[in-house]
Amino acid sequence: MAFDPNNLMKDRITDIGPPKYDTYFPPIIKENFGKWNYHEILEPGVLVHVADSGAEVYSVRIGTARLISTDYIKEVCDLADKYCGGYLRWTTRNNIEFLVSEKAKLQPLITDLRSRGNWFPIGGTGASITNIVHTQGWAHCHTPAIDASGVVKAVMDDLYEYFGSHKLPAQVRIALACCLNMCGAVHCSDIAILGVHRKPPFVENERVQNVCEIPLVVAACPTAAIKPKKVGEMKSIEINNNRCMFCGNCYTMCPALPLADGEGDGIALWVGGKVSNVKSTPMFSKLAVPYIPNEPPRWPTTVKSVRKIVEAYAEGGRRYERIGEWINRIGWERFFEKTGLAFQHEHIDDYRLAMTTWRTTTQFKF
């Protein structure tokens, strides 16, 4: 029976949750679930996993824009039908993995993918730069300081050589978030691209009392920069600009406090974060470049700065060493020298835990 707009409750189904995870497993995955023995990367982007039974599954990983159309998905489906028995998966970093169980079909798949222009780059495995985890930007969100997809495209075009190769000391995870909400969870990435505002919100007094809950707005400010204020007859708020660090949290709570500004907004770059517990423990990303202007459509300065970091690391890092581990070994004084980036006041923490970041030792390098 079909949907009846006048009776929403009619045989309504709710709370069924997602399909069970194995509903769409290809047979080889179902059969060898939990029985994998080892894996190898045959070439960048191409993995083989071997089961105790000896069964093998080949995974071909391709980079995607993540912001993709139904047309694109249908094309991917055609490929999966042809080479993978009608199954595929996405990775946790928005790449697609074609799972090939018949070895004979592996090379044809690869050749086919390569034949289709720039739609299906193969790579993202091992000591490479895989897809950039990112967010909405100007495509769909209301708080961004920058676009997401465009910056990602520009940066990946430039770093393309590293996506399809294993020539780095270790994997490099790049993430982008278009505002301090950090939906990309960029805070633990080898390299993080972050959209930043630099002007305090301006207060639209006529609108505040109609569209915002003033107590919630006041509470939303991490630095207590916001106070309620009466403007003539209007209940409104007042912002102590000196205390504002442009997080935008008040704007999230109240549309009458816009802070976006084409000239003021831009990008901050962060480095040295990681998530894995391998060798070193997880680390936050730290500030590398406080501010780069917004430069659509291809953000050249951002692209160049990211490359500087990658190249200094590619040259100086040791095998297995993540960017953060490399920096910890050589020291920040050397990091700024080797990348040619400038160390400025903004690099010195002045928020809650600031004192824990100061140098309380005579140990440093001249």
Place this chain on the structure above:
Amino acid sequence: MAFDPNNLMKDRITDIGPPKYDTYFPPIIKENFGKWNYHEILEPGVLVHVADSGAEVYSVRIGTARLISTDYIKEVCDLADKYCGGYLRWTTRNNIEFLVSEKAKLQPLITDLRSRGNWFPIGGTGASITNIVHTQGWAHCHTPAIDASGVVKAVMDDLYEYFGSHKLPAQVRIALACCLNMCGAVHCSDIAILGVHRKPPFVENERVQNVCEIPLVVAACPTAAIKPKKVGEMKSIEINNNRCMFCGNCYTMCPALPLADGEGDGIALWVGGKVSNVKSTPMFSKLAVPYIPNEPPRWPTTVKSVRKIVEAYAEGGRRYERIGEWINRIGWERFFEKTGLAFQHEHIDDYRLAMTTWRTTTQFKF
């Protein structure tokens, strides 16, 4: 001309500062100032420093109680006259150094010192436990939770074997402070003995307005536990006991807020701090034992607990490894196992920087 009580300004001398540092240098120090070439420790407590000129000065270091009488000082002077040409010095840890320039007098001095009972223990050099930096305690201060000199005496009696030997992996610096003001600067010691209060101050309402400046008292509380309060006609203050962590800072400001309590007060032990920049950078001491009751005159539980730590370290530490470095290598989970000390709620930080102390990794030992 002598002092005239009725005319203080009469040829008054002020602001002359201390004697110049070299005023009381023994000749050998004056002659070789800045020209020392190397040193060696000949035996525990006995150092030789050799100058470029070949000149040698022997330093014999003895432990002192620090709380000493003029009689004691005079006896020390007799020794210095006899063996050191009338010169001596104190170290930064309250030990005395007899500086011998005539080699012939070295052994006689040592023999003489040893012949005088327990007054002049020789040691405190190298990989030993040297004198305990400490404070006033019940001897002279108004805010102590414990005595200082008595605890130090009891602990050093017990650790005596380590003062006159070099059998530890590295030097162990013990410090004691009788209250959270930490005049001993115990916060960066291998082992720190700290006097703690455990009851909030009680408010003597009748006295507060006469003996205290209420605004200063309110401001003195790190946790904002204190509010002004009127009691009948009296201006006084009120303490939110739930917020009090017994630092005593309010009492420092206001005698009408006593917090000392014979049964409640006691000792907390801390470990793993260091000051030197050797190998590892300086470290704070961390909590080892949250509370040990006050047990005058010889504080047996404190003495035993300190020994537990020293012995576990003596057994497990590697050459050159300070206590804090040893713990960092084996991990805190092992430290508590090997010392047999209990890990409790109090060990988990809940003050300002607490989150920086939590374990944000899957790396730990079972």
Place this chain on the structure above:
Amino acid sequence: MALKHPTPMLDELEKGSWPSFVSDVKRMAAKGNRMCEDWLGLMEMSYRDKEGHWKHGGIVGVLGYGGGIIGRYCDRPDLFPNVAHFHTVRVNQPASKYYSTKVLRQICELWDARGSGLTNMHGSTGDIVLLGTTTDQLEPLFYELTHELNMDLGGSGSNMRTPESCLGMSRCEWSCINTQDIIYDLTQEFQDALHRPMFPYKFKFKASGCPMDCVAAIARSDCSIIGTWRDEIRIDQEAVKAYVGNELVPHGGAGGREKRSFDIKSEVIDLCPTGCMEYDGKLKIYNEDCTRCMHCIRVMPRALKPGLDKGATILVGAKAPILDGAQMSSVVIPFIKMESPYTEFKGFVEKVWDWWMEEGKNRERLGETIQRLSLREFLKAVELEPDPRMVNTPRFNPYIFYDPAQVPGGWEHDGAAFRQRHQA
């Protein structure tokens, strides 16, 4: 053929080797997709202004659910009427994102009919994100989603958010837990929390099968479930020799496959963070000192494997910076067995939520509530004993809140007696 709005700036993004979302969307627009057409125009304007053109979303959703839809309106409906309303639909993905082409085609069909045809595969939390539709489409879309695709919406707002995991046992030899089943089970068990706001703020679960943490659980989930083991790393000495003899490619080829001589000392032994390995023709691991960082395992995957006594470490509190700075998750359960139906773990979750709902302020993440009220209060509330594995270091400040229950007389002084002993 010319599109409604010229997009000279966006067109620059059609160049280069990386897939171009612009080419993709233009293709859609060229087919006559009006929403895509106006979306391109709006984007072009954003590129010119260097400012986004979306407004706050009002409350939109489907009947009976408090989440799953993100309302979105553009601020120039005058110029771009077809994206005046452009809501997002979050569809709960199957854990770790395996699909048949059949179901994907169904989704495409549904979305072509009822939305813009634009998607994110996937959102950062894990959902299938369907970008851009109008309010009137929401109910029919939901009806078809549930009836024809057996799928449901994901989370948004102050709900449990769509949980996600690494692919775990489905294709990874290192997985110590069945991440997918755990995530599926939790998602089903807590459907109510997923669809109906009941929390102070969002709450996220993520599960990784081992300490590699391929779903970034420790950085991105309020409750992180990370597989581990507590017995001994399994060693195949023959395979070790094979690596040393350069018969096997180290690191599974992750660092390239060029023949090179593998140095077990500098590449494994010396890089072990705890220095608990020795090699003298035979590999020895002092497992009691191992912190399971998996470096040795990942470098010699054919020779070394995680132990057999498997379970998970549970960490809580990770979040992005808003409000008080970013946090990673912290260990609260060093080891727990994770076997269906995960009764013990769910009991823990219930206690966590009860406490957080009781104590948490509006828009305060679990990690922030713990920060404000202390880890100690949290542990008490969820009935866990303090363990050194929960901290990197014991406190170094002396500001200890001693428990009055353990102090003779508690917080009380006998002031009179005190003044007997001490004259004021």
Place this chain on the structure above:
Amino acid sequence: MALKHPTPMLDELEKGSWPSFVSDVKRMAAKGNRMCEDWLGLMEMSYRDKEGHWKHGGIVGVLGYGGGIIGRYCDRPDLFPNVAHFHTVRVNQPASKYYSTKVLRQICELWDARGSGLTNMHGSTGDIVLLGTTTDQLEPLFYELTHELNMDLGGSGSNMRTPESCLGMSRCEWSCINTQDIIYDLTQEFQDALHRPMFPYKFKFKASGCPMDCVAAIARSDCSIIGTWRDEIRIDQEAVKAYVGNELVPHGGAGGREKRSFDIKSEVIDLCPTGCMEYDGKLKIYNEDCTRCMHCIRVMPRALKPGLDKGATILVGAKAPILDGAQMSSVVIPFIKMESPYTEFKGFVEKVWDWWMEEGKNRERLGETIQRLSLREFLKAVELEPDPRMVNTPRFNPYIFYDPAQVPGGWEHDGAAFRQRHQA
């Protein structure tokens, strides 16, 4: 002979191998020193009560000075009249505490006549601490101190406190600066600040000649001066060989002198925190990576010596916990030459004090003011350029206070224009 007050508990502290302050003071009391007698009684009572018996000190001092004396009164003058008043006199020690027996005897004489005869040699800050006298004795004592001993009082209260140093060049081959002269010079230069409260709170200088920091400057002084060098460690290759050949005792005997075979690899090379050393019969140090921790130097003192381009690293802000938690000093000047008359350094100090006196709250240590107002504000005020050597890590939170001067239009928005572009 029997003392006025029995001291059964204190007597327990006469046992054992460590020097006993009880035996010492009893000896004084036995000679008829009334203050010592009552002090023992008061201490015994404290041991019984497990509570101290001293009250807050009122303001006592000598004319024209705001510090140097700590007033102290006991709370049972009824029982112990001779210690009813028991003030402390802080006498400024000669830097690093070298004395002639002559001057020490003069001090004893003075103190026997005008005080209790009890002292601390020395106080934690460095002073000669004379424990226990009465108000009427203060002026004559000060007169004799200045006239006969050429000595002066030390600091207390919100003053500059008595500076102190390690023994430096007087007996240490590692000293990179003349610590004693620096301390003497500063003490003389800033006499006014030492004797007259002018600061928000106390301010301490400590100087160590090298990174061993034998006066604990980095933990205990608001301004820490620590010697260092910026050129190359001097190597005597022959001596290195001698250590390797076990001809020289490693670590200057600090770890014992028993003959043992010295392993330069495991004892030096592998323990170098930066891994910047190599040994293959010849010792190589990559000085550009050396952080001057001095481990190699202290293990092979005959073979290695600090470089020749010597100076100091200046760190600020160390303090005990009160009020906001303990702090160590932080680097603000990575390297500065320290040659008499230390003009550049004193200029820095003046700027620091001007800023702190301007901005600091009552009872706020320098380190706390910097915490509250940010290191950035401090650096600007004292005209220092930011340097990565000042931090262990750049910030990891995104809450950057961007300077409006560098933002087009500063903090201002053109709201009208904005609403032209964006409909509300």
